[in-house]
Every structure is written in C-alpha cells, then in structure tokens.
Amino acid sequence: MIDIFSDLVLLDDNNNQIPVYVEGDAPQELPNEYFTINESYTTDQINADNIPYAYRYEYELKYYTTDASTLYTRLIQAINLLKSKKYITSGVGYANRTYQDKWFSRQADIKYIEYL
16 A cells, blocks of 8 residues: 655654645644645556556645745655655656745655556
C-alpha cells in the first residue's frame, strides 16, 4: 500500500518536521510552512485480460510558505526525497496561487506505480 504522507518527512531549519496535510484539511492556525497532498487519480497502469498487474497513483503536492526564500528549495527537497522512494516526477514544480496575500506556493505532480 502506498502512503505518500509517511514517505514525505522533511525537517525545517530547526529540525522540526514540516507538516503534511490532506488538501483542504489544514488547521485554522497554519504553521509558517507546510505541504498539502491531493490524490487526484488512480488507475490500472498495466493490465491483461482485464486483470491489473500495476496501479498508477497520481498526486498533487503543494508547498506553502510565508518565507519566499524557501519556495523553490523546499519543494525541490520534497521532490528529491520522493524520487529516492521510487515516486515519479520531473522538473522543479510550477506556480500555485498565493493564499491570503501572505503565502507563497509552488506545486508538483507526483506519480507512483505499484506493481502487483
């Protein structure tokens, strides 16, 4: 079973774990930086005779911060960490809308193929 939330464990500059929330479930009191994940799609990646041999999971990973200096580096850290755990992504992410005029955000599309 794939658990991207357990696989995405990054520490901030003070060695505190950066929170990861399900998209839409962030708390009212937001930390200065956090990630959200949305599972946008899951399908058979490989099948034969209507029997699946692999599933493809697709996620949207979003990084939010009040410190613009971490905007690219932190998302790249997350991408590299997930790549080391066999997730598939390319590039350095792309722009995401800002939030409440004080948040900066970037996002990346992440995939994982689970062979059965």
